[in-house]
Amino acid sequence: MDEKKIIAALIAAANENIDAGMVYDALETPPDRKMGDVAFPCFKLARTLRMAPPAIAAGILEKINEDKLPGMISKVVAAGGYLNFYLDRGAISKATVDEITELKDGYGRSDEGAGKTVLVEFSSPNIAKPFHIGHLVSTALGHSIARIYSFLGYDTVRVNHLGDWGTQFGKLITAYKLWGNEETIMKDPINELLKIYVRFHEEAEKDPSLEDDARANFRALENGDPEITRLWRFFVDASLKEFDRMYKLLGVDFDSFAGESFYTDKMPEVVEILKEKGILEESDGAMVVRFDDESMPPCIILKSDGTTIYATRDIAAALYRKRHYDFYKNVYVVGTPQTLHFKQVFGTLKKMGFEWADDCVHVGFGYVRFPDKAMSTRHGDVVLLEDVLNEAVAKTKEIIVNSATSKDLDNADLVAEKVGIGAVLYTFLKNSRERDIIFTWKDILDFEGESGPYVQYAYARGCSVLSKAQEAGIDYGSGDASLLTSDEEYNLVRMLSSFRDTVREAAARFEPSIVTRYVTDLAQQFNKFYNTCSVMKAEEEIRKARLKLTACAAECIKTALWLIGVDVVEKM
Ligand code: ARG
Numbered sequence: 001m002d003e004k005k006i007i008a009a010l011i012a013a014a015n016e017n018i019d020a021g022m023v024y025d026a027l028e029t030p031p032d033r034k035m036g037d038v039a040f041p042c043f044k045l046a047r048t049l050r051m052a053p054p055a056i057a058a059g060i061l062e063k064i065n066e067d068k069l070p071g072m073i074s075k076v077v078a079a080g081g082y083l084n085f086y087l088d089r090g091a092i093s094k095a096t097v098d099e100i101t102e103l104k105d106g107y108g109r110s111d112e113g114a115g116k117t118v119l120v121e122f123s124s125p126n127i128a129k130p131f132h133i134g135h136l137v138s139t140a141l142g143h144s145i146a147r148i149y150s151f152l153g154y155d156t157v158r159v160n161h162l163g164d165w166g167t168q169f170g171k172l173i174t175a176y177k178l179w180g181n182e183e184t185i186m187k188d189p190i191n192e193l194l195k196i197y198v199r200f201h202e203e204a205e206k207d208p209s210l211e212d213d214a215r216a217n218f219r220a221l222e223n224g225d226p227e228i229t230r231l232w233r234f235f236v237d238a239s240l241k242e243f244d245r246m247y248k249l250l251g252v253d254f255d256s257f258a259g260e261s262f263y264t265d266k267m268p269e270v271v272e273i274l275k276e277k278g279i280l281e282e283s284d285g286a287m288v289v290r291f292d293d294e295s296m297p298p299c300i301i302l303k304s305d306g307t308t309i310y311a312t313r314d315i316a317a318a319l320y321r322k323r324h325y326d327f328y329k330n331v332y333v334v335g336t337p338q339t340l341h342f343k344q345v346f347g348t349l350k351k352m353g354f355e356w357a358d359d360c361v362h363v364g365f366g367y368v369r370f371p372d373k374a375m376s377t378r379h380g381d382v383v384l385l386e387d388v389l390n391e392a393v394a395k396t397k398e399i400i401v402n403s404a405t406s407k408d409l410d411n412a413d414l415v416a417e418k419v420g421i422g423a424v425l426y427t428f429l430k431n432s433r434e435r436d437i438i439f440t441w442k443d444i445l446d447f448e449g450e451s452g453p454y455v456q457y458a459y460a461r462g463c464s465v466l467s468k469a470q471e472a473g474i475d476y477g478s479g480d481a482s483l484l485t486s487d488e489e490y491n492l493v494r495m496l497s498s499f500r501d502t503v504r505e506a507a508a509r510f511e512p513s514i515v516t517r518y519v520t521d522l523a524q525q526f527n528k529f530y531n532t533c534s535v536m537k538a539e540e541e542i543r544k545a546r547l548k549l550t551a552c553a554a555e556c557i558k559t560a561l562w563l564i565g566v567d568v569v570e571k572m
Pocket residue numbers: 121124125126161162163314332334
C-alpha cells in the first residue's frame with residue numbers, strides 16, 4: 001500500500017494547477033512524529049500559484065476537509081507552510097499486513113520492467129589467471145543487481161565476459177610448449193598455468209626471442225590454427241572448472257559465458273564502421289579514436305602490429321549485445337580502476353552514432369582491504385578465495401556448535417554453510433559500492449553487530465515463534481492487524497511498507513547496499529518489537545495479530561536477503 005500516492009492524489013485534487021507526481025516527490029517524513037506521519041511543504045507551489053505557502057496550505061486543507069478523508073488518514077493540519085498528515089495507525093497496519101500476508105514472497109515485486117531487457121555483465125575473471133577478490137566482489141554485486149531487476153519484472157541476462165583472449169595467450173602457449181605438462185596442470189590448473197606464465201616473463205627478459213614466438217602463437221590462435229586452438233581450449237576448460245566450484249558455493253549462475261574470444265570474428269565490422277565514419281586516426285602506427293574532450297586519452301582500436309585489443313573487443317561486444325538482446329540497459333559490474341576504459345568504449349560507440357551508448361552503464365566498486373595480517377599476505381590467489389569461503393563456513397560452524405542455543409542443530413553443516421557464505425556476501429554488499437570494503441573476521445561474523453548472521457538470526461527467531469504457534473495449534477490467519485498500533489508494532493509495519501521503494505531505489509542506483517541497509521534496519525526493528533511486545537503470552541486477539549506481523553517480517557527479511565544473494569535458515 002502506498003499512502004503517499006493517496007495523499008498526493010488528495011492534494012492534487014484540491015487545485016487543478018497542482019501536479020500529483022510533483023507532490024508525490026515532495027512529500028517528506030517529519031522529523032518528529034508529533035508533527036504527523038507525512039508532510040507536504042507548500043513552498044514549491046508558491047511560484048506557480050503566486051501565493052504565500054501558509055495561504056496555500058490553508059486553501060488545500062479547506063478543500064480536503066470538504067470531502068471525507070480516506071480511512072487511513074485520521075487528520076490533516078496546516079502548520080506554517082506545511083500540511084501535516086496524521087495516519088490512522090490501525091488502518092495502515094491492517095492494509096500493510098494484509099497485503100504481505102496475501103502476496104507472500106511476491107510482496108514488493110512489480111512488473112514495471114515487463115518487456116525490457118537488462119543485461120548484467122559480472123564476475124568476468126581471466127582464464128589461466130587467479131580469480132581475485134575483485135572478481136568476487138563483482139560476482140556478489142552483479143548477482144544481486146540481476147536479482148533486483150528481475151524482481152521488478154525486467155528480463156535479465158547474466159553474462160560472464162570471460163577474459164579468454166589477448167596476447168597473453170600467445171605467451172602462455174609459448175610457455176606451455178617449453179615447460180608445460182598436461183598432467184601437472186590438470187591437478188592444479190590455475191596455479192600451474194600462472195607458474196609457467198610468470199616463468200615466461202622471467203626468461204623473456206634474458207631471451208627476447210620468446211616474445212616473438214609468443215606473438216606468432218597469438219597470431220596463429222587468431223587465425224584458428226587447430227593445435228594452438230586445442231591448447232587454448234584446454235586452458236579455458238581447466239580454468240572454468242575451478243571457477244565453477246566457486247560459483248556453486250556462492251549459488252551464482254549465468255545465462256551466457258560469451259567472453260572476449262566470442263567477439264574475435266566480430267571485430268572487422270567495428271573497424272569497418274569506424275573507417276566509414278572517418279573517425280579512425282593513425283597515431284604512432286596504431287589506429288585510434290580521438291575524443292572532443294581533449295583530457296580524455298584516445299581509444300586504441302588496432303595496435304601497430306594490426307592486432308585488436310581489449311577495448312576493440314568491448315565495442316564489438318556492445319554492438320552484438322544490442323542486436324542480440326536489444327537491451328534496455330547494458331550494465332558492466334567492474335572495479336573503478338576501469339572507469340576510463342568504459343568511458344572510452346561508450347564514447348567511441350557514441351561517436352559511431354549509436355545513441356544507445358547512453359544505456360550502457362559502468363557500475364564500479366572499490367578495493368577490498370584486509371586488516372587481518374594473515375589474509376593480506378596470501379590474498380589474490382584463487383585457492384585462497386575458496387579458502388576464504390571455506391574458512392567463513394568453518395568459523396561459523398565453530399560459533400554455532402559452541403553456542404547454547406544452537407549446539408543441538410541436526411543440520412549444523414548446512415546452517416554453517418548458508419550463514420558463513422551469507423556473511424561474506426553481506427560484507428561485500430554492506431556499504432556503497434564505490435567505498436573500499438574492510439574485511440575482518442571479527443566484523444563479518446559478529447552475530448550482534450551489523451552482519452549477515454545478525455539478520456539471518458532475526459529471521460530464524462521469527463520462524464521459531466511461528467513454529468511454536470503452529471505446535472500450539474494457533475491459527476493466526478484470522479488475526480486483525482488493525483490492533484497493531486503501539487510504537488514498536490507500528491514502526492515495524494512502516495519498515496515493511498517501505499520495502500517496495502527501497503528495491504526501486506536500489507535498482508535505479510545499481511546499489512545493492514540499499515537493500516542490505518534496509519534488511520539490517522528491518523531485522524533491528526523486528527528485534528525491538530520482539531523484545532518489547534510479547535507474542536505467545538499476549539491476550540488471544542493481540543497474539544494472533546502479532547503472529548501475523550511476525551510472519552510478514554520474516555517473509556520480508558527472507559525476500560530482501562534473497563535480493564542480495566543470501567539464503568536463510570529456519571533454525572540456527
Ligand atoms: N576480465 C576483466 C578483468 O579481470 C574484466 C572484464 C570486464 N568487462 C569488460 N566488458 N571489459 O579485469
